[in-house]
Amino acid sequence: MNPLQLSLGFSSILFAVGLTAALARSNSILVLLGLELMLNAANLNFIAFWRYGPAPEAATGVVFVLFAIAVTAAETAVGLALVIAIYRHQHNVRLAEATSLKG
C-alpha cells in the first residue's frame, strides 16, 4: 500500500461516513455536517493526487482546495440560513417535514 492508496482509502471512508450521515440523519444541521464531510473527502483527494502526482512542485492542488473550501463556506452559510428560515417556519429543523416550498 503506498501513501496515495492509503489516502484514497481514507477519503473513501470519509465520503461514505459523510454520505451515511447525510442520508440517515433527520436533523438538517447534521445533514449539512454530512455534506461537509463528503466535500472534505473530495478535497483530500485533490491534495493526495497533487502531492503524489507527477508535478508536486507547483501548488495547484492547494489552490484548488482553497477555492473549494471558500465555496463550501459560502454554501454552508446559505444552508444554515435556510435551516434558520425553516426553523422559524415550522419550529423544528426536521428535514423530513420540510417538503413544501410554499410558505
Added chain:
Amino acid sequence: MAQLVDHLWLIPALPLLAAAVGAVTPRRGRRLAAGAAIAAMVGSLAVSGCALHRALAVPAAHLTSNFSWFDLGFGAVRLGWLLDPLTALMCFMVCFVGLLIFIFSLDYMKEDENFTRFFCFLSLFAAAMLGVVVANSLLQLFISWELVGLASYLLIGFWFHRPAAAAAAKKAFLTTRIGDLGLLVGLVWLYDATGTLLLYDGGHGVLEAHALAGVAAPALAGGLAVSTAIGLLIFCGAAGKSGQFPLHVWLPDAMEGPTPVSALIHAATMVAAGVFLIARIFPLMTADQVLTAVPIHALTVVAGVGAITALLGAVCAVAQHDLKRVLAYSTISQLGYMMLALGVGSWVAAIFHLLTHAFFKALLFLGAGSVIQAAHHEQDIRRLGGLRGPMRTTFATFAIGMMALAGVPFLFSGFWSKEEILHAASEWNVSHLPLYAALAGVILTAFYMTRLLCEVFGGAARTPEAAHAREGSAVITVPLIALAVGAVGLGFLGTPAWPWLQSRLTGAEIPSRSVLEGGGLMALSIVLIAIGLGAGWALYGRRARTTAAAPDPIAAAAPRLFSFLGAGMRFDAFYAATVGRLNGWAAGLADFLDRRIWDAAIRLLARLGEGTGAANSAADRAGLNGGFDAVSARIRGTGRAYSRAQTGEAHGYLRTLAVGFVLIALFALLVGRR
C-alpha cells in the same frame, strides 16, 4: 341645312325627353305630362318638316351621319342617322298623326286617374317609333324596334286590372317576340356575311352594291341564296310586328287597349313598322332577283304571305260584332295589301298605301273612340245604331274614313293607293294569284265597312246608351276633321296622272300615265267596290237592325260559318291545340327531366358530397383528434408520473442522487475496463 342630318336625333329624342318628364311627374301633374308630350310632338313635327323639305330637294341621296357607339377588339359598333325621302315622309306622318292622336287623348283619357302615365307611355312609343324610322343601322333599328314592342305591351295593358287587357298585352308581346327572334338571327347572319349593320355608309353599307353582291350568291343547301335566307328571317320580324299571317293573332286582341292607343299603334304607326322595315331593306330583299335558278325568291314569300293576310283579315272582319275588332281585322287586311305590294316589287306603292292608310285608319279609330266615349264605352255594334243624327261630325268624318278604306273611286286616298297595289300585282310575272286575292279583298272591304257604318250610325238607337250619345268637344272633333282632310287629300299626291310621291320616293322621275291606261283593272275594281257597297247596303242599310238581339243576316243564313269567322277562323283555338299543346308537352317533359333526371343527379351528387363529408368528419374525429388526444393523454400521464417524483423530501432526492452516482460509477467501471 347640310348638317340637318346630324341633328336628326332630335326627332326621337324630344318625345323620349317628354316620356322622361312624364315618368317623374306625379299623378296630379296632368297638365305638365300632357303638355310635355304634345310640345315634344310639335317639336319633332317641326324638325321632321325641315327634314322633309331637305329630303325632297335631293330625293335620290341617302344623307347619313354615322358615328361609333363603342369599340370592340375587331372594330367598332357603328350607329347613325339616315335621311332620305322614305325616312322623312315616315317621320312626318308619325309625328303628324301622333300629334292629332295625342290631342284626341287629352279628352278621351281625361277621366283616367293614370293620365300622366298614359302620356308618358305614348311619348315613349313615339320616341321608339321615330327611332326605328331615322336609324341608319339595323342594330339601332332593332333596339328601337324592341322599344316599340315594349311600349305596345305597356299601352295594350294600360288597363291591366282587366284580365283580358293583361292577357292581350302578354299575347301581343310574346307573338311579336317570335318574329323578332327571326329578325335577330337575320341581323346576326347579315353581320356575319357583310361585317356591318349600317344601311348606307358611303359604299360600305349593307344596302349598297358591294355588300349586296356578296350575299346574293346561291351558297346554301338547295341553291338558296344567302340574301334570301336573311331576307326571310328579317321578314319574320316584320310579319310579327305587322300582324301578318300566321302571326296576326295578337292584333285583334290588342284592341283591349285604350282607343287612342289602337289608333296610334295598332292602326297607323307601329304595325306599319314591319312594312317600313321591308321597304327600308328593299335592296337586300331584291338582291336575289338577279338569280334565276334559285328555288324561291324572298319577295315571293312576302307576296304570298301578304295575299293570304289581305284576304284572311277581310274575311274575318265581316263577322265581328265589336266595333274595334272590325277595324283591327281590316288593319290586318290592309297590312296584307302593303306586304303584297312589297312582294310584287313595288315598295313605293306599299309606302303610299301605308301613308294613306295611316291617315284614314287613325281617323276610323278616333271616330270609333268618339262613338265609344259618347256611348258610355259600348263597343258592340249591335247595341249602337242611330248615331248619325246626334253625332254629325263623327258620322261625316267616319264616313270619309270608311270610304277611303273601302276605296270609293277618285275622291278618296285609299282608292289611289289600292289601285297602285292592284296595278303592281297585275304586272307581277310570277303569279296572278295575289291579284285575285287582292280583288276579292276589295269586295269584302267595301262590304264590311258598309256593314259597320250602317250598324253604328244607321237605323234607330237600340239601347239607352246609344240613345243618349252626344257629340264630344272640339278636342275630339278637330283631330277627326284634320285626319279626314288628310284621308281625302293625300291620295292626290300619287295618282297615276301625277305620280309626285312615287318619283320623290324613288328619286327618279316616273312618267305619268293616263288614268285610263290599265283602265280595265281600274274599272274592274270600281265594279267590285260597287258590288261590295251594294251588298252591304242591301243586307244592313236597307232594312236596318231594329233590336240588339236580332241575328245578323249572314249569321241567320250560315250560322256556323259566321261564328267560325267571328272567332277569327279559330286561329287561337288552333294555336292552343297545336303550338300551345306542344309547348305544354315540352314544358311537361322539361319538368319531368328537371324533377326526375337532373334533380336526381344533383341529389346523388349531394349525397356523395354528404358521404364524403361524413367520412372526413369520422376520420377527423377518430384519426386526427384521437391521435392528438392519445398523445396529450400520454403527456399528461408522464407529467403526472414525474410530478409524483417531486415529493419535496430532500432525503429522497439525495438518495436518488447517490444511487444514480453509484450506477454511473459502476457503469464507468464495467465499460471503462474494456
